[in-house]
Amino acid sequence: MFARAQERILNAIYPPTCIECASADSWLCESCFTDIAPGDALTLSPFRRAWALSAYKDRRIQRLIKSYKYRAATCLEPVFQRLLSRMLNHPTDLDIVTWVPGDPDRARDRGIDHGKRLAELVANALGHGLQADALLLRSASALPNATLPDNEAREGNIKNAFSCIQDLSGKRVLLVDDVCTTGATAQACANLFIEAGAENVDLLVFAKG
Numbered sequence: 001m002f003a004r005a006q007e008r009i010l011n012a013i014y015p016p017t018c019i020e021c022a023s024a025d026s027w028l029c030e031s032c033f034t035d036i037a038p039g040d041a042l043t044l045s046p047f048r049r050a051w052a053l054s055a056y057k058d059r060r061i062q063r064l065i066k067s068y069k070y071r072a073a074t075c076l077e078p079v080f081q082r083l084l085s086r087m088l089n090h091p092t093d094l095d096i097v098t099w100v101p102g103d104p105d106r107a108r109d110r111g112i113d114h115g116k117r118l119a120e121l122v123a124n125a126l127g128h129g130l131q132a133d134a135l136l137l138r139s140a141s142a143l144p145n146a147t148l149p150d151n152e153a154r155e156g157n158i159k160n161a162f163s164c165i166q167d168l169s170g171k172r173v174l175l176v177d178d179v180c181t182t183g184a185t186a187q188a189c190a191n192l193f194i195e196a197g198a199e200n201v202d203l204l205v206f207a208k209g
C-alpha cells in the first residue's frame, strides 16, 4: 500500500520516460521493449534448466541493469517484470528462489541489495507461494569475482567465499541473477546447493553476457 502511494508520488515528481528513446509514460516504452531479443538458450552444468531472458549486448538491457544495480533505480522493476512475463511457461516445480549474495558494503553504498530484490520479484511473479530465501552466507574475505583472472580463480573464490546455511534435502532451487557472463559464480553456488542436498537447481538470469 505504502509502496504504491510512494510510487504514485514519485511518478508525479519524476514522470517516467523511456530509458532508450526518452518518450513519456514508461521506463521502457512499448516499441523499445518489443524488439528486445530473448536470450539464447543456456546449457550450464549442474543446472537442470537455465533461462536467459535477454542478451546483455543489447544496450537497453545494459542500461536497465546498470541503472538498477548502480543507481538503485527501483522504478525500473516493472521492466524486469515484463521481461519475466515473456517466459511462456513459468516453472511450477520449484520450492525455493534464491540469489547470489553481494558484498554487503556495496549493497549499503548502492542503497539496494539488487540480487535479493530480483529474486523476490521472480518469486512473486512465479506465484504458487514461492518465497525468496537467503541460502548462502558470504564471508568477509570474498573478493569481487570480476576482479579475478579466470574461471578457476573465480570458482575457488566462490567456494571459499560462500557457505550454504540451510539443509536443502529434496528441495528444488531456483537461483536468480541479473547477468550471467561465464556462469562460474552461478555454477559454484549450484554446487553448494547440491552438496547441501538439493534435488536439483535451475538458473534464471535477466541477461546472458
Ligand SMILES: [Zn+2]
Pocket: 018, 019, 020, 021, 022, 023, 028, 029, 030, 031, 032, 033
Ligand atoms: Zn522508447
